[in-house]
Amino acid sequence: MTAYDYWSITRGALATISLSLVSILLGVPLGLALALIRWARVPVLSRLVYGYVSVVRSCPTVTLTLLVYFALPQLGLSLEPTGAAILALTVSTSAFNCEIWRSALVEFPRDQYDAARAFAMSRWVRLKLIVFPQIWRASLPALVNEMTLQIKSTPAVAVIGIVDITRAALRVGANTYQPLPPFIFALLLYGVIVFALLRVQRALERRQRVSGAMA
Amino acid sequence: MSSLISRALGQPRRTSNRPQRAGVRRTAALAVLTLAATFGVYATASAQTADAIKARGSMTVATEDDFKPFEFVDNGVPTGYDTEMLALVKKKLGINITQQIMPWSGILPGVTTGKYDMAVTAVLVTPERKAVFDFTSPLAQSTTFYAVKKGSSITSADDLVGKVVGVQTGSAMLADLKAFDEAMKKKTGKGLKQIVEYQSYPEIYQDLALGRVDAVANTQINLNSLIQTRPDTFVIGKPIGNPVYIAWAVKKGNPGALALVDGALTDLRKSGEMYALQKKWLGASFESMPQSIN
Amino acid sequence: MSDFLIIWGQRDVVLAGLLNTVILLVIAAVASIVLGAVLAALLMSKHKAVAKGAALYVDAMRCSPFLLFVYLIYFGLPTLGISLSNWVSGAIALILYNTAYMAELMRGAWLELPATMIESGKAFGFRGVSLLRYIILPPVLLRAMPLISSQLIQIVKDSAFLTVIAVSELTHEMTSIQATYFIPFAAFVTAVALYWGICLTIEAANGMLDKYAEQRRS
Numbered sequence: 001m002t003a004y005d006y007w008s009i010t011r012g013a014l015a016t017i018s019l020s021l022v023s024i025l026l027g028v029p030l031g032l033a034l035a036l037i038r039w040a041r042v043p044v045l046s047r048l049v050y051g052y053v054s055v056v057r058s059c060p061t062v063t064l065t066l067l068v069y070f071a072l073p074q075l076g077l078s079l080e081p082t083g084a085a086i087l088a089l090t091v092s093t094s095a096f097n098c099e100i101w102r103s104a105l106v107e108f109p110r111d112q113y114d115a116a117r118a119f120a121m122s123r124w125v126r127l128k129l130i131v132f133p134q135i136w137r138a139s140l141p142a143l144v145n146e147m148t149l150q151i152k153s154t155p156a157v158a159v160i161g162i163v164d165i166t167r168a169a170l171r172v173g174a175n176t177y178q179p180l181p182p183f184i185f186a187l188l189l190y191g192v193i194v195f196a197l198l199r200v201q202r203a204l205e206r207r208q209r210v211s212g213a214m215a
Numbered sequence: 216m217s218s219l220i221s222r223a224l225g226q227p228r229r230t231s232n233r234p235q236r237a238g239v240r241r242t243a244a245l246a247v248l249t250l251a252a253t254f255g256v257y258a259t260a261s262a263q264t265a266d267a268i269k270a271r272g273s274m275t276v277a278t279e280d281d282f283k284p285f286e287f288v289d290n291g292v293p294t295g296y297d298t299e300m301l302a303l304v305k306k307k308l309g310i311n312i313t314q315q316i317m318p319w320s321g322i323l324p325g326v327t328t329g330k331y332d333m334a335v336t337a338v339l340v341t342p343e344r345k346a347v348f349d350f351t352s353p354l355a356q357s358t359t360f361y362a363v364k365k366g367s368s369i370t371s372a373d374d375l376v377g378k379v380v381g382v383q384t385g386s387a388m389l390a391d392l393k394a395f396d397e398a399m400k401k402k403t404g405k406g407l408k409q410i411v412e413y414q415s416y417p418e419i420y421q422d423l424a425l426g427r428v429d430a431v432a433n434t435q436i437n438l439n440s441l442i443q444t445r446p447d448t449f450v451i452g453k454p455i456g457n458p459v460y461i462a463w464a465v466k467k468g469n470p471g472a473l474a475l476v477d478g479a480l481t482d483l484r485k486s487g488e489m490y491a492l493q494k495k496w497l498g499a500s501f502e503s504m505p506q507s508i509n
Numbered sequence: 510m511s512d513f514l515i516i517w518g519q520r521d522v523v524l525a526g527l528l529n530t531v532i533l534l535v536i537a538a539v540a541s542i543v544l545g546a547v548l549a550a551l552l553m554s555k556h557k558a559v560a561k562g563a564a565l566y567v568d569a570m571r572c573s574p575f576l577l578f579v580y581l582i583y584f585g586l587p588t589l590g591i592s593l594s595n596w597v598s599g600a601i602a603l604i605l606y607n608t609a610y611m612a613e614l615m616r617g618a619w620l621e622l623p624a625t626m627i628e629s630g631k632a633f634g635f636r637g638v639s640l641l642r643y644i645i646l647p648p649v650l651l652r653a654m655p656l657i658s659s660q661l662i663q664i665v666k667d668s669a670f671l672t673v674i675a676v677s678e679l680t681h682e683m684t685s686i687q688a689t690y691f692i693p694f695a696a697f698v699t700a701v702a703l704y705w706g707i708c709l710t711i712e713a714a715n716g717m718l719d720k721y722a723e724q725r726r727s
Contacts, residue, residue, distance in 0.1 A: 158576070174421055
C-alpha cells in the first residue's frame with residue numbers, strides 16, 4: 001500500500017466523520033421533536049410519527065439510502081449524493097432517537113410535571129427547565145450507543161458512490177489486488193473513531209455525576 | 216429560579232384561560248417547523264430545452280465511477296475517454312457542465328427522472344433503451360466479449376456451458392449474456408450455470424482472479440483495457456453478442472440538450488479530435504460510424 | 510401505477526429475493542442465538558483468560574462496521590487461502606457478527622439473575638453444562654427475549670448490506686429491477702414495505718413469546 005492509498009482511506013474517514021456528525025446533530029433534536037409529539041398525544045401527528053418510526057426502524061440503511069437517492073427524484077426531490085446521504089442517515093437515526101427519548105419521557109414522573117404546571121410555568125419553560133435536563137441524563141447512554149451504531153452504518157452510503165472509509169479501502173484493494181492491508185487499516189480508523197466517542201460519553205457521564213452530586 | 220417563585224407567589228397565570236388545544240396546536244406547528252428546518256434540502260432543476268440550458272448556462276450530467284477506459288477515477292481525479300470528450304464538448308459549447316460521478320445503477324434511472332440532463336457515460340445503444348432514451352452521435356462501437364483467468368479450460372464461447380459468469384447489473388452486457396444463454400439452451404439444451412450480477416466491474420475482476428466466477432462479460436474495449444493492465448492474470452475470449460454503438464443518453468422528448476451536444480460532437484469529429492482520443496483510450500478509431508443513431 | 514405493475518410482473522424475482530433474505534435471517538438467528546449462549550457462558554467464566562478472550566472478540570465485533578466485516582470475509586480471507594462463495598460469506602459474516610451481540614445481551618440478562626436461583630441449582634447437584642442448560646439459560650433467554658427480537662431486526666437490516674457482494678437478497682434484486690426498467694421509486698418503496706412486513710412479523714412473534722414468558726413467570 002502506497003502512501004497515497006493510506007491518504008485516500010484517511011480522506012474517507014473525513015467523509016465518515018462529517019456525515020456522522022451532521023446526521024447526529026440533526027437527528028438527535030429531530031428525535032426529541034418526534035418523541036415530544038407522541039408524548040403530547042397530538043391527534044393526527046402522533047399516529048404519523050408512530051408509523052414513521054415503525055417503518056424507518058425496520059428499513060435497512062442501504063435500502064433507505066438507495067430510496068432517497070434514486071427514488072425521490074421521481075417525486076421531484078433531487079439531491080446530491082452528500083445531501084441524500086445526510087437525509088437518509090438523519091431519517092434513520094431520528095427514528096431510533098425518538099424511541100430513546102420516548103422511553104425516558106414515559107418514565108418521567110408525572111407529579112414533577114404537574115407541580116411545574118401548578119407553579120404556572122409555561123409549556124416551553126416546563127420542558128426546558130424541568131423535563132429536558134432529566135431525560136437528557138437518562139437518555140445519554142442510549143443516545144451515545146445509537147451514535148456508535150450510526151457511525152457503523154455510514155458505510156451504507158458507499159452504494160451511492162460516496163467515498164467513505166469502507167469504499168476507499170475497497171477501491172485500494174481492488175486496484176492492488178491485496179485487500180487485507182486496506183481493510184485492516186480501515187478497521188483501525190473505525191476503532192479510533194468509536195473509541196473517541198466512548199471517551200466523550202465517559203467524560204459527559206462524569207460531569208453529570210459531579211453536577212448531580214452538587215444539586 | 217426567582218422568576219418561578221415570584222410567579223408562584225403573586226402574578227396571575229397568563230395561560231390559565233388558554234384552551235388546551237391551542238397549546239397542543241402550537242407544539243404541533245413548532246414540531247412541523249422543526250422537521251422542515253432540520254431537513255433543509257433543496258431540489259435541483261430538471262432537464263430543459265436547449266435555449267433554457269443556454270440561458271441557465273449550465274447542464275448536469277452523470278458519469279460512472281469505475282468503467283475503464285471510458286470513465287474512471289485516477290488518484291481522486293475523474294478521467295477516461297468520456298470524461299476527456301466531455302471536457303472538449305464543454306470548451307466548444309462554453310457552458311458550465313456539472314459532472315456527477317456515481318455508480319452505474321443510478322445513472323439511467325436518474326436521467327429518466329430528470330435528475331440529470333444527460334448520461335455522459337458509456338451507454339450501449341439497445342432497442343429497449345431506444346424506447347426510453349434518445350442518443351447522441353455515437354462515440355464508439357463495441358461487442359460484448361467474455362474474459363477468463365489465464366489457464367482456464369474455457370477456449371470458446373461454447374465452453375461456457377455450465378459455468379458461472381459475472382456481469383454488471385442493469386447493463387447491456389447483462390442483456391447480451393442472457394440472450395446468449397437462451398441461444399445456448401436452444402442449441403445444446405443446457406445453458407450457463409449462473410449469472411452473478413455485481414454493482415461494478417472491479418469486484419468482478421477480483422472474483423475472477425479468485426476463481427469465484429469462471430468468466431466475466433464486458434465490452435471488448437473494456438476487456439482489452441483489463442488485459443493491458445493485467446496480462447498475466449486474464450485472457451480475453453470470444454464475442455458473445457452483436458456489435459453495438461456506444462453513445463451518451465438523454466431522456467426522450469429533450470431535444471434541446473441533444474442538439475447542443477450533437478453539434479459539438481460533430482465538430483469534434485470533423486476536427487479529428489474525437490478519433491485521436493479514441494486511439495488514445497480505446498486502442499482504435501471508429502471513423503465509419505453514422506452521425507445519428509436515433 | 511404502471512411501475513408497480515412492472516414489479517408485479519417481476520414478482521417471482523422479488524419473491525426469490527425476499528425468500529433469500531428470510532432464509533439468511535433464520536439461519537443467522539438460530540446460529541447466533543445458540544453460539545451466543547455458548548459465548549455468554551464463556552464471558553461469565555471464572556477463568557480470567559477465557560473471559561478476557563471472549564470479551565476481546567465481543568468488543569472487536571462491536572467496534573467494526575458490518576459492511577467492512579463482510580468485505581474482510583469475502584475479499585480478505587482468500588488471501589489467506591479460504592475462498593468462500595458470496596452466500597456462504599454473507600451467512601458466516603452475519604453469524605459471527607451477531608453472535609457477539611447476542612452474547613452481550615444474554616450476559617446482561619444473566620447478571621440480573623438472582624444469585625439464589627443459581628445457588629439452589631448448585632445445591633441440587635446441577636453442574637457445568639446441565640447447570641447452564643436447565644437452570645441458567647431458560648430464564649436468561651426469556652428475560653432477554655425483547656432484546657433478542659430487536660437484534661433479529663438488526664440481522665434483517667444487516668442482510669441488506671450483502672447486496673454489495675452480489676448475494677441475491679431483496680435489496681439486490683430490487684436494485685437490478687430498477688436499473689433494468691428505470692422504476693426506482695416503485696422498486697424501493699416495495700422493498701421498504703417488504704422489510705417492514707418482515708419486522709412486523711418478528712415483533713408479533715415477540716409479542717406472543719412475551720405472553721408465554723408472562724405465564725411462566727407467574
